[in-house]
Amino acid sequence: MSKRRARRLRGKRLAHGDMQYSGTAASSEQQPSVLPSGEPLSPPRLALTWREVFGTAFWVMTLATLVAGAVCWHLKGPDVVRDSFAGDIDLLLFIAPRFGAGMLIAAFLQKLVHRDKVARYISEGAGFKAVAIATVVGGLTPGGPMTSFPLVRALREVGTGRSALVAYITSWSTMGFQRILNWEIPLMGPDFALLRLASSLPLPLIAGMTSRLLPADAEHTVAPDKDAARNAR
Amino acid sequence: MPDSAVILWGIAGLLGVLVARRDRTKFVEALRSAVLTLISILPRLCVAMILAGFVAKLIPSETIGHLIGYDTGWRGIALATLFGGSMPSGPMVAFPVVVVLRNAEAGLPQIVAFLTAWSVFAWHRVLTYEISILGWQFVSVRLMSSLVLPLIASAIAFAICQVMGLR
Structure with missing residues (x-):
């Protein structure tokens, strides 16, 4: 988000006392939403480049695999290598149908959930309530880091507290439903996913509350005056 | 409990x-985006799985x-935390590794520590996205x-494992 836009949002916030996100804002200007209203959480992926699929990561991993395979062959013999491949194919056949369904769920949800709605839920709360809301919404936000971090930045620029932002990121990274559906249930099974989810429930709250105890000068975010001063520069 | 594939496809x-009833073009877009992501x-x-298999x-x-x-208790949990926190990769490597650990004799609390450390600290993600988008001060907090x-x-x-008799 541009600084100019952030300033305009700040102005709106001060004027209304609370943010208005939906199209009902009484303004001749563009709606003061965190992002243009109705913008999907992530832009639709309509093309793939060769590099995205076979980038550096792919070749580094391929090299590591060849080395590991050669070492395996040398130390344990060809039978073990063949065994390993058979295991891989079994695993892939087990994962593939679940993985495909997970991808579809994520894609559909990105069409159904809009970024400004997510933002509204978090920034409307305050204090403990904001942390609790951020926890719930963080777990429900679809999309990878390319969608989540810009959302956090937008939230910060409209004055959302640090603890809520930390809680949001913690919740998204430990309990993000997309990772659970795409990766955890297919590869580890629903029982394990449930165990880890249960173990992670208090984490966003703990991280959010801990962030309040840390010295305030380590932040350059929340205080409205500071923000305004930064934007005026 | 029904098979997880059935639940996911459901x-x-x-x-x-729901999407198709709202907007047909969005439905097609979503299908396309899912296939392309896949x-x-x-x-x-696939490469990560083969690598994890060899390892x-x-x-x-x-x-x-x-x-x-x-049975390694806190020592194992601390080790798994270090190991998970230093994983420089996305889920396509981390989860095959976790499958390997589980098929070997890693304990469930230790795997939870590994996954939590990996998801919270994910330094590849911190370096590529978080610092550039949110700034190092916020990230350090x-x-x-x-x-x-x-x-x-x-x-x-x-x-939970103690109560349920899992390990």
Whole structure:
């Protein structure tokens, strides 16, 4: 988000006392939403480049695999290598149908959930309530880091507290439903996913509350005056 | 409990109907984006799985059990936290590794510690996205606030395992 836009949002916030996100804002200007209203959480992926699929990561991993395979062959013999491949194919056949369904769920949800709605839920709360809301919404936000971090930045620029932002990121990274559906249930099974989810429930709250105890000068975010001063520069 | 594939396809079908009823073009867009995401991930996932398979054959499961087995307690949890926090990769590598650990003799609380540390600290993600988008000051506050999270998560997992008789 541009600084100019952030300033305009700040102005709106001060004027209304609370943010208005939906199209009902009484303004001749563009709606003061965190992002243009109705913008999907992530832009639709309509093309793939060769590099995205076979980038550096792919070749580094391929090299590591060849080395590991050669070492395996040398130390344990060809039978073990063949065994390993058979295991891989079994695993892939087990994962593939679940993985495909997970991808579809994520894609559909990105069409159904809009970024400004997510933002509204978090920034409307305050204090403990904001942390609790951020926890719930963080777990429900679809999309990878390319969608989540810009959302956090937008939230910060409209004055959302640090603890809520930390809680949001913690919740998204430990309990993000997309990772659970795409990766955890297919590869580890629903029982394990449930165990880890249960173990992670208090984490966003703990991280959010801990962030309040840390010295305030380590932040350059929340205080409205500071923000305004930064934007005026 | 029905098979997880059935549940996932059920949810996918339900959401698909919801999207299609709202907007046909969005439905087609979503399908396309799902297929493209799948294509972009599959090669890396396959390579990661083959790699994890080889590594599993090279490291005997007793060694893994000895390091991060259920009975290793806090020592294993601390080790798994370090190991998970230093994983420089996305889920397509981390989860095959976790499958290997589970098939060897790693304990459930230790795996929870590994996954929590990996998801919270994910330094590849911190370096590529978080610092550039949110600034290092915010990121350092978040990381400091998250230091104890893997230990807390695995302590809860440990308690659940004790009650349910899992390991």
